[in-house]
Amino acid sequence: MFKFSPDNPVKIAIVGAGAVSDYHHVPGIRLDRRAKLVAACDASEDLLQRRRIDWDVEVVSADYEAVCADPRVDAVVIATPNCTHKPIALAAAKHGKHVMCEKPLGLDADEVRQMYHACRDAGVVHMAAFTYRFAPSMRYLRHLLRAGELGQPRHFRSQRFLDWPETSWGWRQYKNQAGAGDLFDMTIHRIDFAIDLLGPIRRVCGAVARFVPRDVTKDGRACPPSEVDDWSSLIGEFDGGAVGVWEGTTLAKGYGMNGFGHEWAEINGSKRSAVYRLHEPHKLWLGGTGDDLAPRDVPVELLKPAGSPRDPHSGVPATVFRYDLMWEFVSAIVEGRDAVPSFYDGLRAQVVADAVLQSHERRVWIEIPEEPR
Ligand SMILES: NC(=O)c1ccc[n+]([C@@H]2O[C@H](COP(=O)([O-])OP(=O)(O)OC[C@H]3O[C@@H](n4cnc5c(N)ncnc54)[C@H](O)[C@@H]3O)[C@@H](O)[C@H]2O)c1
Structure with a gap:
């Protein structure tokens, strides 16, 4: 150690x-x-x-x-x-x-x-x-789900909408440097936290699209056009019986939101629904039948990892929780344990993201095999 x-x-x-x-x-x-x-x-x-x-x-x-x-x-x-x-x-x-x-x-x-x-x-x-596993509201969502407060999870839903300029993304828009576009840049985070919340995804049906050529740089120079998606989506079935739907785009006009864009992820369970929103990460929206969705504060003990010296009330909440990644990495090293999320989690998310591309290309559902540890 x-x-x-x-x-x-x-x-x-x-x-x-x-x-x-x-x-x-x-x-x-x-x-x-x-x-x-x-x-x-x-x-x-x-x-x-x-x-x-x-x-x-x-x-x-x-x-x-x-x-x-x-x-x-x-x-x-x-x-x-x-x-x-x-x-x-x-x-x-x-x-x-x-x-x-x-x-x-x-x-x-x-x-x-x-x-x-x-x-x-x-x-x-x-x-x-x-990163987004570390958002306080995501930690609270996981806590409530594990405690059975939402009941049996039925639906997972994720939206990540950004309003980015239509100029070049640099290395991010070439397949040999990036692999894919919005799917590998943005949606893969949401695939990861969905697996963390609900367990393995068994099969997916995916689609991607590219609307904008991005053949001009920010300063107006010509460059080779983008080869990657700027919209990505999938529907999936989890081992545990829940279903999921994910959508991401960098071309959602009007969704700038101070640079943070729009992020919404929710679980509808047999008892209650819970909604996480990136730009208000100290609140979770909760609701049930006859009790419409309303914000609830994330409990103080879930605003940051145990022991972390970070003051959750210092800085912009949607930015500063990202520092907790390093706390987890260093904690795992000092405590001689595995880090969470690990490369195994990275692999599971990658297998699903790859399957989205295969599904789109072949126009079929793709089964996701169990990945040995
Ligand atoms: N977790 C998140 O929320 C999050 C957010 C942004 C970016 N990312 C990821 O972080 C990575 C970097 O993204 P970024 O936005 O910082 O990109 P960036 O282009 O700003 O920075 C990448 C840096 O790597 C350097 N570089 C390139 N090849 C190198 C090499 N062989 N050895 C050493 N340095 C090299 C470049 O000169 C550049 O300074 C990407 O994988 C991206 O997907 C993750």
């Missing part, structure tokens, strides 16, 4: 010093006295020089292999384009480093299976960065 002391924090390297590292992971490390940011790795030298100052980090490198081999590093956070996750995760596992990787873990389930097996066999902590 990792022997934490104030003189021996978990020494973390960030690989991929772009947007998500700056918004989620570095603030998460800063909050946690058990963790220290010791290295930043990025393909861009310019960005590295900026991060050296902004993040106050001593070691900067463009070579992830060297960072993974560095004895001053205990754990690696992978936040690079999706096509690079697998080689970086395999390098981390080879050098015995704990690893948190952004979603989607890979370009397809075959890649993710290799990543999961390598980390499992190396005995390192592995974590998939499925």
